[in-house]
Amino acid sequence: MKKIGLFILSVLAVSFSNAQDITDALRYSTNQLSGTARYRAMSGAFGALGGDLSAMATNPAGSAVFSTGEIAISLTSYNNDNDASYFGTATNASDSAFDIGQAGAVFVFDNTGNSDWTKFSLGFNYQNVNNFNDNLFVAGIGTTSVDQYFLTYAQGLDIANISAQPGESLTEAYIDIGRAFGFGHQQAFLGYESFILDLDPSGNGIDEYISNASYASGVDQEYSYATSDYNRKFTFNLAAQYKENLYLGLNLNSHVVDYRRSTFISEIGFDRVNDFSVTEIEFANELYTYGTGFSFQAGAIAKVNDDVRLGVSYQSPTWYRLNDELSQAVRVFTVDPVDINDPSLDFEDVVAPNVITLFDDYRLRTPGELTGSFAYIFGKQGLISFDYTRKDFGSAEFKQNTGFNAENTLISNSLKATNNYRLGAEYRIEAFSLRGGYRFEESPYENGSTIGDLTGFSVGAGYSFGGWKLDLAYDQAQQERNQQLFNVGLTDTAFVDNINSNVTLTLTLKL
Known part of the structure; x- marks a missing residue:
C-alpha cells in the first residue's frame, strides 16, 4: 500500500x-x-x-x-536487529548505520x-x-483497530470542535482546531473527517461517537516504526x-x-x-x-x-x-x-x-x-x-x-x-x-x-x-x-x- x-x-x-x-x-x-x-x-x-x-x-x-x-577519533558501525511477535505472527527488521x-x-x-x-x-x-537508528515491523491479526485511537480522543467532544465548518478546507480546519484546542482535538478531527467515526444516533443530544469499523474476527494489521x-x-x-x-x-x-x-x-x-x-x-x-x-x-x-x-x-x-x-x-x-x-x-x-x-x-x-x-x-x-x-x-x-x-x-x-x-x-x-x-x-x-x-x-x-x-x-x-x-x-x-x-x-x- x-x-x-x-x-x-x-x-x-x-x-x-x-x-x-x-x-x-x-x-x-x-x-x-x-x-x-x-x-x-x-x-x-x-x-x-x-x-x-x-x-x-x-x-x-x-x-x-x-x-x-x-x-583520539573513533569510527563506529551501528547495527540493530528486532525480532517481533504480534498475536502469534513473527517478523524481523534490522538497521545499520556508520558514524564518527x-x-x-x-x-x-x-x-x-x-x-x-x-x-x-x-x-x-x-x-x-x-544513535537512534532503529527499525521495527509488526504484522498480525489484531483484536483492536486503530479506530479506537480516534474514538478515545473524540468521546465527549463537541462536534463543532472536531469538524470542518462550511466553506472551510480540511487544512484550514486542522490548523484552526489545533490552535484553539490542541493535539487531542486534532486526532478526533482526523477520525471524524475520514469517516472512521460518526455521531452516535442514540447519544441523546450528547456528542458521543461510534466507530464505522467492524471486526468481529479481528483485523489484519501491519505496523512499521x-x-x-x-x-x-x-x-x-x-x-x-x-x-x-x-x-x-x-x-x-x-x-x-x-x-x-x-x-x-x-x-x-x-x-x-x-x-x-x-x-x-x-x-x-x-x-x-x-x-x-x-x-x-x-x-x-x-x-x-x-x-x-x-x-x-x-x-x-x-x-x-x-x-x-x-x-x-x-x-x-x-x-x-x-x-x-x-x-x-x-x-x-x-x-x-x-x-x-x-x-x-x-x-x-x-x-x-x-x-x-x-x-x-x-x-x-x-x-x-x-x-x-x-x-x-x-x-x-x-x-x-x-x-x-x-x-x-x-x-x-x-x-x-x-x-x-x-x-x-x-x-x-x-x-x-x-x-x-x-x-x-x-x-x-x-x-x-x-x-x-x-x-x-x-x-x-x-x-x-x-x-x-x-x-x-x-x-x-x-x-x-x-x-x-x-x-x-x-x-x-x-x-x-x-x-x-x-x-x-x-x-x-x-x-
Missing part, C-alpha cells in the same frame, strides 16, 4: 500539545554504551581508571591520569613549582551517546592531580538532540456490514524532535596503593529544551451503499492536512546518577575494573507553561531507580592488549516488562606503535520490550527482542 506524501503548507503553533509522553522522557534519559574502542571493549567500566578520552564520560577526574596529551562515534583531545600540564597540585589537564571530547539521527554530547573537561594519590575533575556538557520517528499502520479485513462500513485504514505519522541541553559532572579517583584505585562521580540531570514537529495523514476506504460486497466500488477518503504542526517548545529534566568504581592493577600486565551506577528514572520531569501533570505523575508511578553494573578487564602482552567486558542494566519500569533488563558483553584488542595506537572493539547488548502500537486506544503490544551490536575502531595519537 502506498504511503501518503506530505508537504508543508503552513506552520502551526499549539499552546498545549499532550503529544509528549513517558517514552520521550525515557529516550533522552537513557545513554547507550559509546566512546573509544578501548572503553567499549571493557563495557565502559572506567570510573576508577581514567587514562582514556571516553573515561571522562564516566568520571571527569580520569583525564588527570594521562601522563601525556592524546588525540567519538573525537577528542586532552592536554596535560605538569606543575614545575612547589605546589601540591602536581598536574593539570584540559580535555575536549565529542561523543554520540545515543522507524527512527533515526542522534543524541550527541560535547564535553569540556578540567582535572587536576593532588600530590600522588588523588585526582579531581569537572565536566561541562552540551547536548544536541536530533530525532526522527516515522510510524505507519495499515489495516484491512474489516467486516462489510452496512453502507457506512470501513474496509481499510492507513494512518501515517512523522515526528521530528530537536533541541539542546546542558549537564555537568564532578568526580574523584583515589590511588589507595600501587594496585588499588577507587572512584566516585556524580552526573547531574540534563536540562533539555526541545521542540516537536508533527505531520499526519489518514487514508480510509468505505463501502459503496449500492453494493457493499463489491470491493471495487469502495470509496476512498484521504485526510492529509499537508501541515507540519510546530508545538511550543518544552523542557525535560532527565535523572542524575551516582557512580562508584573499583579497579585493581596487575602491574604492567593488566587490570580489572568494576562500576556501579544508581539512577532514578522516576525523577524525570517535563516542564512547560501549561504543565505536564498527568505525564509527570505517570513517570513517577511507572519508572523506578535502577542499579547498573559494568565489569571490564584488560591483559597486556608487550605492545598488544586483549580486553573484555560485561554490563547489566536494570529495567527502568516498575513492572520490569514494558522494557526488560539489558545485558551486554564486549571484546576487543589493541596494539601500540609507540607514538600512536589502534584499538578495535565489538560490543553487543540484548533487551526485550513489550511495545504498544499507540499510547491510547490501540494499546495492544508487540513483544520485541532487540539485539544491538557495534564495531568500533579508534586511532589514538600521543602529543
Whole structure:
C-alpha cells in the first residue's frame, strides 16, 4: 500500500500539545554504551581508571591520569536487529548505520613549582551517546483497530470542535482546531473527517461517537516504526592531580538532540456490514524532535596503593529544551451503499492536512546518577575494573507553561531507580592488549516488562606503535520490550527482542 506524501503548507503553533509522553522522557534519559574502542571493549567500566578520552564520560577526574596529551577519533558501525511477535505472527527488521562515534583531545600540564597540585589537564571530547537508528515491523491479526485511537480522543467532544465548518478546507480546519484546542482535538478531527467515526444516533443530544469499523474476527494489521539521527554530547573537561594519590575533575556538557520517528499502520479485513462500513485504514505519522541541553559532572579517583584505585562521580540531570514537529495523514476506504460486497466500488477518503504542526517548545529534566568504581592493577600486565551506577528514572520531569501533570505523575508511578553494573578487564602482552567486558542494566519500569533488563558483553584488542595506537572493539547488548502500537486506544503490544551490536575502531595519537 502506498504511503501518503506530505508537504508543508503552513506552520502551526499549539499552546498545549499532550503529544509528549513517558517514552520521550525515557529516550533522552537513557545513554547507550559509546566512546573509544578501548572503553567499549571493557563495557565502559572506567570510573576508577581514567587514562582514556571516553573515561571522562564516566568520571571527569580520569583525564588527570594521562601522563601525556592524546588525540583520539573513533569510527563506529551501528547495527540493530528486532525480532517481533504480534498475536502469534513473527517478523524481523534490522538497521545499520556508520558514524564518527567519538573525537577528542586532552592536554596535560605538569606543575614545575612547589605546589601540591602536581598536574593539570584540559580535555575536549565529542561523543554520540545515543544513535537512534532503529527499525521495527509488526504484522498480525489484531483484536483492536486503530479506530479506537480516534474514538478515545473524540468521546465527549463537541462536534463543532472536531469538524470542518462550511466553506472551510480540511487544512484550514486542522490548523484552526489545533490552535484553539490542541493535539487531542486534532486526532478526533482526523477520525471524524475520514469517516472512521460518526455521531452516535442514540447519544441523546450528547456528542458521543461510534466507530464505522467492524471486526468481529479481528483485523489484519501491519505496523512499521522507524527512527533515526542522534543524541550527541560535547564535553569540556578540567582535572587536576593532588600530590600522588588523588585526582579531581569537572565536566561541562552540551547536548544536541536530533530525532526522527516515522510510524505507519495499515489495516484491512474489516467486516462489510452496512453502507457506512470501513474496509481499510492507513494512518501515517512523522515526528521530528530537536533541541539542546546542558549537564555537568564532578568526580574523584583515589590511588589507595600501587594496585588499588577507587572512584566516585556524580552526573547531574540534563536540562533539555526541545521542540516537536508533527505531520499526519489518514487514508480510509468505505463501502459503496449500492453494493457493499463489491470491493471495487469502495470509496476512498484521504485526510492529509499537508501541515507540519510546530508545538511550543518544552523542557525535560532527565535523572542524575551516582557512580562508584573499583579497579585493581596487575602491574604492567593488566587490570580489572568494576562500576556501579544508581539512577532514578522516576525523577524525570517535563516542564512547560501549561504543565505536564498527568505525564509527570505517570513517570513517577511507572519508572523506578535502577542499579547498573559494568565489569571490564584488560591483559597486556608487550605492545598488544586483549580486553573484555560485561554490563547489566536494570529495567527502568516498575513492572520490569514494558522494557526488560539489558545485558551486554564486549571484546576487543589493541596494539601500540609507540607514538600512536589502534584499538578495535565489538560490543553487543540484548533487551526485550513489550511495545504498544499507540499510547491510547490501540494499546495492544508487540513483544520485541532487540539485539544491538557495534564495531568500533579508534586511532589514538600521543602529543
